[in-house]
Amino acid sequence: MSSAKTEEWPCALKNAELPQTLKNARVLCVGAGGIGCELLKTLVVSGFENIQVIDLDTIETSNLNRQFLFRRQHVGQSKAATAANVIKGIKSNASITAHHANVKEAQFGVDFIKGFSIILNGLDNLEARRHVNRLAMAAEVPLVESGTAGYLGQVTVHLKNRTECFECTPKTAPKTYPICTLRNTPDKPIHCVVWAKDLLFSRLFGRSDEVTDLDDPAAEGGPGEQQEGQQSTSNGAEGNGVTQQKDQNTNQKNEEEGRKRKEEEATFFVRREAESPLEYAVRVFQRAYTHDIERLAAVKTMWTKRAPPKPLHLSQLLPEGPAAAIQPVGQAEVTPTSVCKCLGLGNPNEKWSPRDAARVFLASVCAYYEKRSAEVGSLTFDKDDDLAVEFVTAASALRSFNYDIPTQSLFDAKGMAGNIIHAIATTNAIISGLIVIEAIKILAGAPSALRSTYLNEQPSSKRLLGPNKPEPPKPECLACGTATLTLRANAHTLTLGALVSQVLKRHLAVNVPFLTCGDFMYEEGEGLEEDEVETYRALLPRAISKLPGGGLQGGSILNVSDESQHLKFDMIIQHQEDLPEEEAPEGFILEGSAPKPQELQQQNHAAAEEDGVQEKQQVDQRKTHAHKVDASGAVDLISDGEEEVARRQRGSKRGVASGDGEGPSKRARMDQTEEAIVLD
Ligand SMILES: [Zn+2]
Structure with missing residues (x-):
């Protein structure tokens, strides 16, 4: 243990100001599902009182076995709103704000994220996790990321410029199956x-007596599917309060209709x-x-x-x-x-x-x-x-x-x-506890004590948890590396045409831009139909704030890619009226470490070579890792794709088998780790 660590942690826990710090901390929880329910509860019992929670989903019957804030009467209602209400029952003086919405909506842009002390992710899909990671990096707000799969789980910590971000290590998409798709x-x-x-x-x-989704009121398909479609439309068009009211009405109607059917359902099978x-x-x-x-x-x-x-x-x-x-x-x-x-x-x-x-x-x-x-x-x-x-x-x-x-x-x-892995309540509880520990370290000012922790299926040297110091940021990372740019401009006057020709093509030497932001898409290049070319061309004279899909506003993140150059980066739009002309003669300012136009071709070439090396390194790391598992039983893996999970399960089982015969030196190495659960 280094002396710095001893000073910082756990000494920081004894700091007399810590309770007030936690009380004042503005916490954003993204996700109110399996991890989110546990997390919200653990936060309030740990002294946090100022929390906002975002979740798009409504409660399903199959959630009830582990998402313990929800009861049968809540089925069909907003997860975020229900969780917030139940948590207020646990701690009435806590301020819990619920957003029944998609975190990818423009209202939750960088400016929104900047209002928080810390972001805690309990999400189940990679797309949203990457999105929140990019927002957190752009806003420079600390992010504690998490994931679980069956008995496996991990908590990782991401601080802009100090640690790797969620995307520094490429992830394979975890496979989840929405119940309405299955049904x-x-x-x-x-x-x-x-x-x-x-x-x-x-x-x-x-x-x-086992409850399955076949028992849901909407289980028979048609009406349920339609209703879900309508709900997601209304989420976009109306305020949260209205949406929730509508949910309740729909739910009541559903319940009445469903009651009769339910009676038949219960006995049909x-x-x-x-x-x-x-x-x-x-x-x-x-x-x-x-x-x-x-x-x-x-x-x-x-x-x-x-x-x-x-x-x-x-x-x-x-x-x-x-x-x-x-x-x-x-x-x-x-x-x-x-x-x-x-x-x-x-x-x-x-x-x-x-x-x-x-x-x-x-x-x-x-x-x-x-x-x-x-x-x-x-x-x-x-x-x-x-x-x-x-x-x-x-x-x-x-x-x-x-x-x-x-x-x-x-x-x-x-x-x-x-191979189908089911969610396990205990895993969610352990992971949520670890999220809160890391959050407290960040807020208590003990950054050198931060750990990314992996929960294994089988103990390795009697330990289920494997804590690791977070890796440093990877400079080539698209999300946290040099490839993130900020465009300061007046979104009401800058046209898409100027963005494409001036900003992207002239300043950044983009060759064939492909742009997306929410529902907005712009594409150039060969392979487009004539009518597509016309449609895109018609968008060019529009101000970027007036583009389809809500437009590019302050805080919007524009995804820019160019297949022809293997180039991909995010551009954060910062709306600013009255840019001083001497500072911005062309009407915009590009910030971030943007490559200069003349350097770009060369740099892309170099990047392509690096990619090749990187791929090879990854393969090498896997080989090394497999060896490591065999030799010491230590399990230290990073992503949570299905393949990865299967590998970890194999690895950890093997680890136990070989762990029994471990030599003292390896045991000593494992003993250096902190915060492990020791099984007796
Ligand atoms: Zn990164």
Whole structure:
């Protein structure tokens, strides 16, 4: 332990002014979901009293098992508003402001972010995390970033010019599946696999009191989907108060409509008295693949941009009748563990026809009820249970046929279903605690004590947490490196034409600009249709504040890229009327370390070479890392993509195995780390 650290931390905790500092700190929490609920609670019980929270989402039934601020009666309401209300109940003198909105909206630009002492992220999608990172870097407000995936989690700390930013290390996108996509508009094989496993399998064979999204009032699709679309439109057009009021009205209406349906729903998927297993299987099939799909396809507004789903009809797939269709082939017998072989489908790499998928579906439901009835009602999906994999493969394939999505073989579906990672409340709680610790260090003025911390699935040398000093900023980073520019100009008079020709082309030597900002897009170059060229050209005389999608305002971040030069950077618009003419003869001022036009070509060339090196270095680091895991069991990884998560799981398991035989020197190295949870 260095002496500086001893002075700063944890001594800073004893500073008599700290409670007041925390009380006065203006905290922005982005996300009121799994991490956000825990975070808000931990903040107020730690002495924070001035908090704003942003979340676009409304509460889903499936959130209730871990997003503990929410109750059943809150389903359909704003996460941010509900969380704020519940937290006020915990600490009435706290000031909690809720924004039921998308953090990427213009109102939450750099100027808004500058009003905070610290930003705490509890987000689940990479796009929003990168956006907030860029805002935090631009506003120079400290950011504590977080993420969880199953048992894994991490908290990282980002201070402009002191540490690496969230984007200094490129991230792979974490894969999450919005429930309305799973329920109504799947377009990828994984959507069908998740639906079959998490929704249908759980509903048919899991605990009857287990709540799934099939129980939601909007679960039947059409009306729910429409309602979500309307809500997001109203978010943009109206104030938060109005939106929330509307939510409540919609919710009440939904509840009334849904109550009747719910009563039927609750019992629909339960096998009825005197109903044979096959009759039950047929009833579920017709509901899931025929009637629900017909209902959904009839909602025309949902299918303006893609083809509506097509219902499957059992009578067409199995003209000989369900009972005859699932008769064992030859001498084979149905066993409690598999139906495929006796149906003549022994090859796990084969893709089934709709007919075969229907046969496996019916036969596997029957097998559970006839051979394993004692387990029905308490089953959870297990990828080593062949019958479960067969059911999920068949159920997923049938849904894929509904939506014209490629189907998966038994082998592939097993891999996909086995890799789905579920959110775990305890992980969120640990990560939220770590976020608050880092936030206090920042506010207490103990920057050298900051740690980025990784939560592992298995203890390594008896430790679950791996704290690391944050890396320094990477100069080449697009978000925090030299590539971030600020444009000071009068947004009401500067035209898009001037921005493109003067700022980008002349000053920055951009060749073929591609610009985006929210819903606004501008493109040049070959490959554009004639009408597209016309549309874009018509935008050029407009003032940048009057462009489509809300225009470029003070605090807007314009994304500029140029594929032809491998160039990409952000430009922050700073609206300023009355720029002094001697300072800005062309009507704008470019700030930041903008490369000079004559240097640009050369620099791009150099950057391209660096990229090559960087890629190679990354590969090398991975190799080194794999070696490190094998040798010492230390796990130190940086991103949270699915591949990364899988690697960490493999790595940490391996780490434990090798950790048992560790030598004293390696143990000593691990012991130098602080704040680890020691398991006894
Ligand atoms: Zn960076």
